[in-house]
Amino acid sequence: MQENVVNWQALGEQAVILQWPQYHADVTSQIMQLVQSLQQSPFAGFVESVPAFQSLSIHFDLSEMGTVIDPHPFVADYVKQLMKSVPSHYISKSRKIEIPVFYDDSPDLAELCRLSGLSRERWIELHTSAEYTVVCVGFAPGFPYLAGLPEALQMPRRAEPRLHVQAGSVAIGGAYCGIYPQQSPGGWHIVGRTQVCLFDAAQQPPALLQTGDKVHFRAVRERVE
Amino acid sequence: MAVEIVQFGAPASLQNFGQTGLRAYGVTVGGVMDKDSAAIPNLLVGNEVEAAVIEFTQPGLTVRFLQDAWVAVGGAQMSVTLDGSEISMWRAVFVERGCVLRCALNGDGVWAYLAVAGGFCFANDGAITSDRGVVSGMRLSIATDGHHSTGTSLNPKRMTQMRAQPPQRNRQRIQRDGGTTVHLIRVLPGEHVSLWPTALFADWFKQPFRVSHQRNRIGYRLEGKPLPLNTNLPSQPVVAGTVQLPPSGLPIVLQADCQTIGGYPVIAHVIEADLGAMAQVGAGQLVCFQEVTMEMARAAWMRQRMDWQQLKVGLACCR
Structure with a gap:
């Protein structure tokens, strides 16, 4: 793994943030590999790491850092050493998850078809034939940002966000696809609904989808699977 | 029970x-x-x-x-x-x-x-x-x-x-002429300040900001002279204390219940020892940010824990 292209900065007193210069598919797998390496061989004081689009934050506990005087460069060096030991052509073993979607329950699909010049059938066909990668989970507990939306379907976010988006809404925003795990405000176009539970606090881990997972959508005719 | x-x-x-x-x-x-x-x-x-x-x-x-x-x-x-x-x-x-x-x-x-x-x-x-x-x-x-x-x-x-x-220790405030109180909040520099010319940003950032009524456990909006900028950054991890600058050009100080990632430019981080002081500033009151080094921030963090420890030991002696 090329550790020299990655920059680091302090994220407050108790975290380091690593930044990749640009996003591409390899970045997500590099980030996930680092997340796993850190879990397997954490430094003393390591708390957790948080993947995002082209960055990874590494959180530590100042009171557990022992004799380390300057923790930020120490953590950055530690991570860069970990990166060196990872082969650059590492292929991660991604989980594959299928999400059934009821496309008939969509307030925005007709408008999206009109704007993109695609028939409804073609739009759904493109949406269901693509493979998506979870690049990060955030915005709300369990909300996955999915890369891999076909270019023909990409659309800027709504000018006016909705105050209430139903739980289970499958949506697109810009180049990404997402699924709202809970009812929340949201600015993305809703293309359908799923019955799949994306976040359950009682489960370990609580989120169904994790960074690095591969996702497919499957069209269903009935609301309940 | x-x-x-x-x-x-x-x-x-x-x-x-x-x-x-x-x-x-x-x-x-x-x-x-x-x-x-x-x-x-x-x-x-x-x-x-x-x-x-x-x-x-x-x-x-x-x-x-x-x-x-x-x-x-x-x-x-x-x-x-x-x-x-x-x-x-x-x-x-x-x-x-x-x-x-x-x-x-x-x-x-x-x-x-x-x-x-x-x-x-x-x-x-x-x-x-x-x-x-x-x-x-x-x-x-x-x-x-x-x-x-x-x-x-x-x-x-x-x-x-x-x-x-x-x-008392992490609650610095100054009285200005006319009796207004300004809360001094220590910050570490944010990574996106380089999006602006150094002098322009420094000049803007030293103004006193007023805490807006739009505030909750997720974040506090601040009011003042705006510094608008149109950027499109990929979302990245943020923490409580992160100060973001949304397109309005007026800062938001993230608080305890903040989202895990955010896409606005990060212009500062309130040091951990001053998060409580920042949270206690009421709507309409003024804050001034004061940049400190990482060493100073860590020392303040250490001092805060020592104060708790000292109180704990002191109280235990009385028991």
């Missing part, structure tokens, strides 16, 4: 020092908004600093005790009565079963804390993913297993002498 919530000022919640380990799934850390103001009442009743407390705000909180308990309140300025008679903040008070404790915020500060000996229990093992909201009629249990207690048995004669000063 419990207390019953009679009345509260929204939003009241049960908080400890937050929960890490789930940020990668989009779950916020949470925890009290002002650690000093929760730590001191906890120490006064013999708990560890991070034991679960009830955090509340305007107009206040009314609680009926269904059991005997030692309690202490701290945080925002308030009048506290026990069955109608006034009691002091920042000291341990014995509450008999059936008594009603009434706290009414009436001055400086935003967030207030009620600690009980033993600490409150979370319904779901303290998991932040469970509902922490406090509502009228709700009954909250007090821990009896001593999990959060420092292990000292409570001697009633000595307990009544347990008192402490409100937090």
